[in-house]
Amino acid sequence: MSYLVFCEKKSYNIFMESILTLYKIGTGPSSSHTMGPRNAAKWMRKHYPDAKKFHVILYGSLALTGKGHLTDVVLRKILGKNTTFEWDIHSKIAHPNTLQIEAKCTDGNHIQRFISIGGGEILLEGEKKEKKDIYPFSNFQQIKDYCSAKSLDLSDFALFFEPNLLQKLEKVFKTMKKSIQNGLQKEGYLPGSIHAKRKAKLLYNVAIENEDSSLLRTRLVSSYAYAVSEENASGGIIVTAPTCGSSGVLPACLYYLERKYSLEEEKILRALIVAGIFGNIIRTNASISGAFAGCQAEIGTACSMASAAVTYLMGGTIEDMETAAEIAMEHHLGLTCDPIDGLVQIPCIERNATAALRALDAASLAPYLSSSRKISFDTIVKTMLDTGKDMKKEYKETASGGLAKHYSEDKEVL
Ligand code: SF4
Numbered sequence: 497m498s499y500l501v502f503c504e505k506k507s508y509n510i511f512m513e514s515i516l517t518l519y520k521i522g523t524g525p526s527s528s529h530t531m532g533p534r535n536a537a538k539w540m541r542k543h544y545p546d547a548k549k550f551h552v553i554l555y556g557s558l559a560l561t562g563k564g565h566l567t568d569v570v571l572r573k574i575l576g577k578n579t580t581f582e583w584d585i586h587s588k589i590a591h592p593n594t595l596q597i598e599a600k601c602t603d604g605n606h607i608q609r610f611i612s613i614g615g616g617e618i619l620l621e622g623e624k625k626e627k628k629d630i631y632p633f634s635n636f637q638q639i640k641d642y643c644s645a646k647s648l649d650l651s652d653f654a655l656f657f658e659p660n661l662l663q664k665l666e667k668v669f670k671t672m673k674k675s676i677q678n679g680l681q682k683e684g685y686l687p688g689s690i691h692a693k694r695k696a697k698l699l700y701n702v703a704i705e706n707e708d709s710s711l712l713r714t715r716l717v718s719s720y721a722y723a724v725s726e727e728n729a730s731g732g733i734i735v736t737a738p739t740c741g742s743s744g745v746l747p748a749c750l751y752y753l754e755r756k757y758s759l760e761e762e763k764i765l766r767a768l769i770v771a772g773i774f775g776n777i778i779r780t781n782a783s784i785s786g787a788f789a790g791c792q793a794e795i796g797t798a799c800s801m802a803s804a805a806v807t808y809l810m811g812g813t814i815e816d817m818e819t820a821a822e823i824a825m826e827h828h829l830g831l832t833c834d835p836i837d838g839l840v841q842i843p844c845i846e847r848n849a850t851a852a853l854r855a856l857d858a859a860s861l862a863p864y865l866s867s868s869r870k871i872s873f874d875t876i877v878k879t880m881l882d883t884g885k886d887m888k889k890e891y892k893e894t895a896s897g898g899l900a901k902h903y904s905e906d907k908e909v910l
Pocket of ligand 1: 841
């Protein structure tokens, strides 16, 4: 095929997976701490169906924030009531999200360690990620060169390699919208120790009661991001985009634009593809895991994805989409992950709203900045990875630094 000739000429590595793997439908509150461990438990149940008891050891970030992320609750749901837990925060481990499950069976005990690598995916310890490479590219420059040589837009580029994407993304967008609609209906408090109040409905009502306000966009978009994030925090069904903790950013932007401009569904689905291309590049070259690289890897990635999607919907060029995605990540660099009590609530929920607004702003700036920019998307992704590696572990989903550490001081005054 012609694309292979093109790739051979450039000696590309074959390297990127399906875009669909970024958009997983499931229950929150965390892709690495809830969805991943749930998959590990299912693996144990499948391989040891006669097990009468299980013993789980959670290490690293899973031990430090697993209670707030409901890791034990989801594991018990799959493994059963006869499950005991150990929270080991001291052992040295190669990956911050490691768990061990021991199945006690009639023929003896069977131990398996798992690594939750982010986005709900798990690996057996020692297992290499089996990549189902679909895209013969590994960075944005390569993709841009290819699109330019073939006169393709970004969504058509992805459809060439994944022809069924549009049909498969229909359910993804439907679920995103449903999570917004569900979240907007609910009031009261979120589960967990900090008694955080749900705010999506309040923000939405304020928005529609003051439709002439210059703050209408801010309030509406925020209400949508809050709605998804509150659904996530309370164990509702959401779509990772690219993770549970950052699941409100992209749907908030897409839903807002769909309603404001009465956009056709296919256009929105193509925007999801564009967002997925940028998320895929970040996952391939850096990380989308807060435990590995801080919140810049989750919310920063979600913001990049959303800003590229918005730029696409507004008719921007590939250069504009790259610029928007770059701006969105650049101004999240260094963002720490410090969830209070390990709950995906503070700072996570508000952060989804502010990132959605930043994505819209980045998209509106991009067309005027793209011809004179100095930083490429690939460079900002490398920078994010380096920044994540340099971050202290207290700021990488351990609930032991930042807001998680100082939160209690405000209990006296607020
Ligand atoms: S602070 Fe960011 S990375 Fe950490 S749990 Fe919250 S959303 Fe996820």
